[in-house]
Amino acid sequence: MKLISLASQDKTTSALLTVLLLVSIFIPLCNLLTAADSPLHFSAYTVSLIGKYLTFALLGLSLDLVWGYCGILALGHGAFFALGGYAMGMYLMRQIGARGVYGDPLLPDFMVFLNWKELPWYWFGFNNFGFALLMVVLAPGVLAFRSRVTGVYLSIITQALTYALLLAFFRNEMGFGGNNGLTDFKDILGYNIQSETVRSMLLLLSGGALIVAFLVCRWIVSTKLGRVVTAIRDQESRVRFLGYRVEMFKLWIFVFAAMLAGVAGALYVPQVGIINPSEFSPLNSLEIVIWVAMGGRGTLYGAIVGAVLVNYSKTLLTGLLPDAWLFILGGLFIVVTLLLPDGIVGLLQRKLKGQMA
Amino acid sequence: MNPISENLGFEPPKAVATAWVVDGAIDTRHGPILYMEDVSVSFDGFKALNNMSLYIDEGELRCLIGPNGAGKTTLMDVITGKTRPDSGSVFFGQTINLLKMDEPAIAQAGICRKFQKPSVFDALTVFENLELALKANKSTWHSLFFRLTTEQCDRINDVLLTIGLSGCSQQRAGILSHGQKQWLEIGMLLMQEPKVMLVDEPIAGMTHQEIERTAELLLSLQGKHSLVVVEHDMEFVRSIASKVTVLHEGTVLTEGTMDEVQNDPRVIQVYLGGSC
Ligand SMILES: Nc1ncnc2c1ncn2[C@@H]1O[C@H](COP(=O)(O)OP(=O)(O)O)[C@@H](O)[C@H]1O
Ligand SMILES: [Mg+2]
Numbered sequence: 001m002k003l004i005s006l007a008s009q010d011k012t013t014s015a016l017l018t019v020l021l022l023v024s025i026f027i028p029l030c031n032l033l034t035a036a037d038s039p040l041h042f043s044a045y046t047v048s049l050i051g052k053y054l055t056f057a058l059l060g061l062s063l064d065l066v067w068g069y070c071g072i073l074a075l076g077h078g079a080f081f082a083l084g085g086y087a088m089g090m091y092l093m094r095q096i097g098a099r100g101v102y103g104d105p106l107l108p109d110f111m112v113f114l115n116w117k118e119l120p121w122y123w124f125g126f127n128n129f130g131f132a133l134l135m136v137v138l139a140p141g142v143l144a145f146r147s148r149v150t151g152v153y154l155s156i157i158t159q160a161l162t163y164a165l166l167l168a169f170f171r172n173e174m175g176f177g178g179n180n181g182l183t184d185f186k187d188i189l190g191y192n193i194q195s196e197t198v199r200s201m202l203l204l205l206s207g208g209a210l211i212v213a214f215l216v217c218r219w220i221v222s223t224k225l226g227r228v229v230t231a232i233r234d235q236e237s238r239v240r241f242l243g244y245r246v247e248m249f250k251l252w253i254f255v256f257a258a259m260l261a262g263v264a265g266a267l268y269v270p271q272v273g274i275i276n277p278s279e280f281s282p283l284n285s286l287e288i289v290i291w292v293a294m295g296g297r298g299t300l301y302g303a304i305v306g307a308v309l310v311n312y313s314k315t316l317l318t319g320l321l322p323d324a325w326l327f328i329l330g331g332l333f334i335v336v337t338l339l340l341p342d343g344i345v346g347l348l349q350r351k352l353k354g355q356m357a
Numbered sequence: 358m359n360p361i362s363e364n365l366g367f368e369p370p371k372a373v374a375t376a377w378v379v380d381g382a383i384d385t386r387h388g389p390i391l392y393m394e395d396v397s398v399s400f401d402g403f404k405a406l407n408n409m410s411l412y413i414d415e416g417e418l419r420c421l422i423g424p425n426g427a428g429k430t431t432l433m434d435v436i437t438g439k440t441r442p443d444s445g446s447v448f449f450g451q452t453i454n455l456l457k458m459d460e461p462a463i464a465q466a467g468i469c470r471k472f473q474k475p476s477v478f479d480a481l482t483v484f485e486n487l488e489l490a491l492k493a494n495k496s497t498w499h500s501l502f503f504r505l506t507t508e509q510c511d512r513i514n515d516v517l518l519t520i521g522l523s524g525c526s527q528q529r530a531g532i533l534s535h536g537q538k539q540w541l542e543i544g545m546l547l548m549q550e551p552k553v554m555l556v557d558e559p560i561a562g563m564t565h566q567e568i569e570r571t572a573e574l575l576l577s578l579q580g581k582h583s584l585v586v587v588e589h590d591m592e593f594v595r596s597i598a599s600k601v602t603v604l605h606e607g608t609v610l611t612e613g614t615m616d617e618v619q620n621d622p623r624v625i626q627v628y629l630g631g632s633c
Contacts, residue, residue: 225497227488228489228500230478231478234478238478240460240461240464241460241461241470242469242495242545242549243461245497246461252497
């Protein structure tokens with residue numbers, strides 16, 4: 001009930017939620033109900049692409065909570081996404097069982113290839129879906145908790161952290177598939193991961209997760225905790241003198257956002273079919289910041305709009321001009337920060353206000 | 358010698374838990390609620406406070422005056438935990454060692470502060486500013502599930518009335534005038550129901566009328582709270598103070614009524630001589 005009342009608070013929110021609901025219900029439904037040659041039928045590629053955008057939107061949303069509302073410029077947020085992705089990937093690897101190239105019932109192919117005889121201890125439990133889901137939120141959560149979000153150097157430290165993880169996951173001895181990562185997934189919960197039904201379900205789940213996460217974030221920022229956090233963003237020391245333990249509030253938001261990013265990563269991996277160390281690349285984390293800045297920081301829906309638009313442009317442009325993407329992204333970022341300090345959403349809102357007046 | 362060993366004849370416990378404080382166990386049986394003894398603070402060799410001692414009684418309204426740079430703000434920084442002194446002791450009541458506590462713990466214990474530069478939360482409404490300051494459990498968990506009770510809501514409305522901001526309770530604090538921000542910050546002090554209020558330059562930027570109302574408000578608060586007010590405006594100080602402490606170069610020059618202080622040759626020397 002509370003969530004519903006939050007959903008209908010303002011026009012932008014209701015519009016955004018309607019679009020999200022339509023996308024995540026309409027597309028899977030079309031695919032399940034129509035034949036493959038029907039004009040209403042979306043290709044498996046399109047379905048997974050849209051599903052991927054939705055997981056990026058969830059990732060952007062989680063960064064907006066820490067950066068837009070708490071003022072913590074986390075430049076390593078992609079690490080939490082990747083960790084959630086790896087936790088899901090490990091479950092999917094263990095689902096392969098004896099169907100791998102080497103046919104080992106327990107060891108994933110890359111371990112057989114490395115001549116390993118036993119499953120490393122940290123791979124135990126991942127054959128259980130519930131355990132894997134727990135790890136999807138726990139691994140990012142614990143890492144965020146341990147990183148202690150205090151001090152001026154947080155931005156740099158988080159960036160260094162994701163770089164360190166990138167290097168570590170590259171190493172074969174780490175036992176996460178090294179350079180190649182985890183891939184060749186067969187099924188999820190016993191269903192073929194390539195099938196249209198599963199892809200449609202994953203899209204539906206991604207949309208559902210995004211909507212629920214959006215409403216929960218909306219609720220959080222509407223509570224007193226949300227106001228304390230906003231106050232910390234604007235005048236941290238003053239909040240201390242009101243008797244609030246600022247570090248605890250920052251940590252709470254940071255850990256919660258890391259968990260959301262982990263969920264996004266876990267939904268991303270089965271849809272793209274692979275997770276490898278490049279997801280830890282510091283550049284990825286910078287891109288998330290750009291999505292949020294472009295969409296409009298500190299609004300929650302801005303992050304969603306930004307993530308989808310930037311990634312849609314990326315899909316279009318990398319097809320046309322594969323080498324130019326980074327320059328275009330950088331250029332866009334400069335244009336937006338100079339000309340649109342409130343992002344795309346801010347621009348739209350000003351336009352709407354202008355029309356009404 | 359710190360006040361505890363002096364009065365009780367034994368050493369105070371080294372670690373002071375905040376739990377004592379929350380219970381309201383501030384021991385003021387011996388009079389003062391705030392003790393500062395031989396406190397020194399230096400910044401890069403410059404002594405902002407120099408062996409300064411100050412005692413504030415329960416319920417009194419004390420004015421601190423002194424030329425710019427005398428160390429008035431630094432003194433408040435020390436009491437509220439923002440600055441750690443190089444030496445000396447600072448006690449709240451007989452038993453609570455403030456030097457062992459951090460800013461949130463000191464605030465929760467009941468020592469609250471208005472800053473020299475008005476610092477309210479511009480992005481929040483006037484009402485929300487007061488709500489944040491409201492005396493309550495300030496943990497993350499309680500903040501997440503916090504709901505204003507009717508009494509708390511009434512309390513906020515009372516304070517809004519007192520500080521003359523009832524009309525703009527739903528406006529963002531950022532658009533208030535300088536004087537209104539000062540009032541809002543005083544309101545935030547009231548919301549915390551502190552034992553001790555440290556008020557740094559409350560009337561800067563206020564109109565003559567607002568100044569008069571501030572004087573009335575501060576006077577009405579003494580007795581219920583202990584107040585330490587820093588102000589430059591001598592007329593204003595005269596209108597509220599029964600006891601004035603003059604600070605100069607980080608140490609107490611003299612203490613007494615306004616008349617005594619103003620006729621003290623050393624004070625005249627500091628105020629007039631300084632400009633030569
Ligand atoms: N953080 C600091 N670093 C260096 N010097 C400081 C600092 N804070 C205060 N001071 C110096 O200490 C002296 C006392 O300052 P302050 O307590 O603000 O004086 P007042 O409030 O009485 O005008 C000033 O000379 C000031 O320059
Ligand atoms: Mg000062």
